[in-house]
Amino acid sequence: MAMDKYEVVFISTPLIGNLVPTVEFSHHLTRHDPRFSATILIITVHERIIVNLYTQSLATAASHSQSHVNFIHLPTVQPPTRYQYQSSLGYTSLFIDKHKPHVKHAISTLASTTSVAALFVDMFTTSMIDVAQDLGIPCYLFFASPASFLGFMLHLPALATQLAADFVDSHSGLIAPKDSAIELIVPTFSKPLPPSVLPSSVLKRNKDGYFWYLEHARRYTETMGIVVNTFLELEPHAIASLSISGLPPVYPVGPILDHAGASQWHTDGAQLHDSIMEWLDQQPPSSVVFLCFGSMGSLKGPQLREIAIGLERSGYRFLWSIREPPKGKLDLPGEYTNVEAVLPAGFLDRTAGLGLVCGWVHQVRVLSHQAIGGFVSHCGWNSILESVWHGVPIATWPVYAEQQMNAFELVKELGLGVEIRLDYREGSDLVVAEELERGLRRLMDGEDEVKAKVREMKSKSRMVLMKNGSSCKSLASLIQEISGRIQGLKKDC
Numbered sequence: 001m002a003m004d005k006y007e008v009v010f011i012s013t014p015l016i017g018n019l020v021p022t023v024e025f026s027h028h029l030t031r032h033d034p035r036f037s038a039t040i041l042i043i044t045v046h047e048r049i050i051v052n053l054y055t056q057s058l059a060t061a062a063s064h065s066q067s068h069v070n071f072i073h074l075p076t077v078q079p080p081t082r083y084q085y086q087s088s089l090g091y092t093s094l095f096i097d098k099h100k101p102h103v104k105h106a107i108s109t110l111a112s113t114t115s116v117a118a119l120f121v122d123m124f125t126t127s128m129i130d131v132a133q134d135l136g137i138p139c140y141l142f143f144a145s146p147a148s149f150l151g152f153m154l155h156l157p158a159l160a161t162q163l164a165a166d167f168v169d170s171h172s173g174l175i176a177p178k179d180s181a182i183e184l185i186v187p188t189f190s191k192p193l194p195p196s197v198l199p200s201s202v203l204k205r206n207k208d209g210y211f212w213y214l215e216h217a218r219r220y221t222e223t224m225g226i227v228v229n230t231f232l233e234l235e236p237h238a239i240a241s242l243s244i245s246g247l248p249p250v251y252p253v254g255p256i257l258d259h260a261g262a263s264q265w266h267t268d269g270a271q272l273h274d275s276i277m278e279w280l281d282q283q284p285p286s287s288v289v290f291l292c293f294g295s296m297g298s299l300k301g302p303q304l305r306e307i308a309i310g311l312e313r314s315g316y317r318f319l320w321s322i323r324e325p326p327k328g329k330l331d332l333p334g335e336y337t338n339v340e341a342v343l344p345a346g347f348l349d350r351t352a353g354l355g356l357v358c359g360w361v362h363q364v365r366v367l368s369h370q371a372i373g374g375f376v377s378h379c380g381w382n383s384i385l386e387s388v389w390h391g392v393p394i395a396t397w398p399v400y401a402e403q404q405m406n407a408f409e410l411v412k413e414l415g416l417g418v419e420i421r422l423d424y425r426e427g428s429d430l431v432v433a434e435e436l437e438r439g440l441r442r443l444m445d446g447e448d449e450v451k452a453k454v455r456e457m458k459s460k461s462r463m464v465l466m467k468n469g470s471s472c473k474s475l476a477s478l479i480q481e482i483s484g485r486i487q488g489l490k491k492d493c
Contacts, residue, residue, distance in 0.1 A: 006036050006117035006486060009107055010142070011099075013092060013124040014043040014051055016295040017380055017401075021144040021229050022122060023058060023069070024256045030068040033479050036117075037068040041106055043099055044076055050295065050360075074102045087209035089124070089201050093216070097127040104131045111135070117486045120227070123153070124212075126219035138485050141223045145381045147230045147238035147252065148409050149402045151188025153217040154247065156202070159184060160214065188238035190413055196423040197404040221248060224485070227478060229254040229381065232470040233460040234388065234414070251478040253471050255385040255461050259364060273362045276319065277369065283317055286373035289440055290392075292321040292363055293378040297399045298333035300325060301342045303430055308347045310436030311355060316444055318355035319366065335359040367392050374443040376420065376436075379406040388416065391458035393450050395420050395443040397431065415453050418442045 008029065012022040026038040042055045059071045080094040110116055119132040120142045132139035143150050152159075162184065183192035201209030220226065225248045232239055232252055242250045280288065291307070293299065299307070304322065311318050322342075323333035339357060340348055348357065363383065366372060367390040375392045377383050378399045384406060387394050394417040396407035404425065410417040420439035421431055464471040 004035055004483070004486075005115065006483060007110060007114045008036060008038050008118045008120060008482070009110065009116060010038060010040045010120045011043070011103060011125045011128050012040070012122050012142075013096065014045045014048065016051055016054065017382055018122050018124070018144055019051065019054065020258050021256050021382060022120075022142055024258050025142060025227070025229070025253070026069045027067065028253070028256055029475070029479070032475055034068075035483070036479070037070070037114075039070045039072060039106075039110060041103055042071055042073045043096060044073060045095075046076075072106055074099055074106065077102070086207045087201060087204070087212070089212045090208040092124060093127070093212045096125050100127060100131055103128055104134065107131065107135060107137065111137075115486065117482050118224075121223070123220075124216055126216045126222075129219055129222050138224045138482070139222070140482075141220055141226045141248075143226055143228045145229075145402055146384075146406060146409065147228050147235045147242060147250070148186075148188045148413075149381075149405055150220075150226065150228060150250075151238055151241055152186050152193075152402075152405065153213070154220060154242075155186050155188075156214060156217045159186070187241040189409065190237045193405070193408065194423070197408045199402050199404070200400070200425055221246070223248050225249045225251060225478065225481060227251045227253055229256045229385065231255060231461065231464040232474075233464060234457060235409075237413070238409075249481070251474045253475045253478065255389055255465075255471075257364065257382075257386055257389060273365060276356065276358060276361060276366065279356050280319070280366070280369045280371040283371040285370045288317040288319055288371045289374045289376060289444055290319045290321075290366055290372050291376040292361060292366075292383075293323070293397070293399055294380045294383060296333065297378045297380075298323040298325040299399075304342050305344050306430055306433045307436060308343050310433035310440070312347065312351055313433060314437045314440045315354070316440055317371075318351075319361075319372075320355060320357050321359065321361040321363075322357060323359065364390075374440070376439075376443070379403040379410060379417075381406060384410060385461075388454065388457050389461050391455050393417060393443060393447070393454045395439045397421055398424055400425065415450060416457060418447050418450060 010022050010026055012019045023040060026040055030036045030038050045051065077098040080091055085091045085094055107116060107119065116137055118138045118140055119128065120140050121128045122142050122144060129139050183194055186193055201207070201213055204210060228250060230252045231254050239250065239252055311320065322336060322339055324336045326333055336342065336359065364386045367375065367386050372392055374395060375387050376395045376397055377387065379394070379396050380403055384394065394410060396411055396417050397420045398404040398407045404423050407422045411419045411422065418439060420436060424431065463469050466472060
């Protein structure tokens with residue numbers, strides 16, 4: 001008897017932090033159950049060169065492998081005009097929405113030759129739920145951020161009333177609490193949230209980013225289920241809090257990681273990676289602090305100089321990834337042609353035997369190296385999962401998106417990190433050299449309890465993916481739900 005075959009389709013926000021976990025989950029799903037194959041619809045933003053290099057490599061890799069994941073590059077569309085949006089999230093949301101006709105056509109074409117079992121959207125491609133509804137296809141949400149932040153998004157409409165009543169506009173354009181003692185209760189956090197750790201788009205209520213957060217959050221509940229890149233042992237309180245009536249079922253299936261990483265596709269990947277790994281090979285175990293601020297993270301000259309002073313004073317070995325701030329609103333951080341010019345005079349010479357400064361770096365491979373003893377991180381969720389997987393404690397330095405909330409959860413709730421800052425963002429006061437130095441000493445020489453918890457969570461992060469592990473069981477439940485729903489539709493026809 002022929003085995004039933006199911007096609008699942010994914011549409012992701014065209015950013016590395018969203019696209020990579022989506023691709024990795026599609027591989028994870030199709031490897032787990034051979035009945036499934038996947039098609040990922042690619043949205044192109046010409047200005048994002050790194051993202052485009054990654055997507056081009058995907059098609060090349062698929063053509064030379066036995067993978068059950070295929071890629072379709074959608075036709076380009078005219079971007080929104082500058083009068084139609086006020087924020088980067090506003091631009092992204094409108095730009096994605098313009099692709100609906102192309103997504104509908106691509107799925108309809110697939111459906112003419114195979115059984116399309118589901119469409120997976122992500123946190124910012126929720127307008128494609130309309131396409132799934134038009135075509136009568138079950139729609140699921142793949143959420144690449146933590147369960148705690150999913151809960152915040154789902155709770156945001158209820159929080160909106162409190163934000164309107166208890167907060168005032170400040171001169172910076174951010175809303176600020178009328179009473180400095182005000183804290184927010186979000187069910188997926190066990191402790192009250194200080195308003196200072198909310199995403200900038202939520203605090204800037206006079207911009208359209210706040211509207212788009214509310215709009216995307218509203219649509220999450222229209223899906224058949226929510227797949228989250230986390231695991232029960234890491235976020236037990238948050239996941240338990242999401243098991244309430246009226247919400248779609250939540251499937252924690254993580255940690256889903258890209259273990260191959262950028263060295264496979266970045267223009268300088270192989271050569272740069274080899275030189276970094278050779279340097280790390282010469283360092284003692286757990287002696288190097290690694291500083292990296294993500295695919296979209298960059299810091300300006302004055303802050304870089306404070307970091308340099310703090311590193312030099314601390315005396316720790318270091319590997320420091322520095323990215324040049326983006327030149328345009330749609331650009332991503334780039335590489336400095338002369339990084340020495342933005343650092344204190346003589347810094348590179350004085351620290352030549354102690355540290356290494358680089359540009360783009362293959363983060364997950366670096367974290368896997370035995371020489372790495374600590375990670376100063378922007379606290380993107382992918383980075384947190386990578387550090388947990390490799391047992392490397394984090395010192396928190398959030399920059400954008402939901403990273404401030406991630407940092408709060410990591411330090412205050414999970415006990416898996418130490419604090420440099422929890423609420424840093426563009427426009428914040430500088431993290432001065434002394435502040436960084438204190439954080440580095442706690443990261444590298446103190447906080448034995450944190451290090452012990454990180455080692456324990458490293459072991460758990462691997463066990464959950466094994467047979468009978470919590471994430472393995474959750475994925476099996478998701479597969480049963482998707483296949484059962486399709487079988488039900490067939491019976492109804």
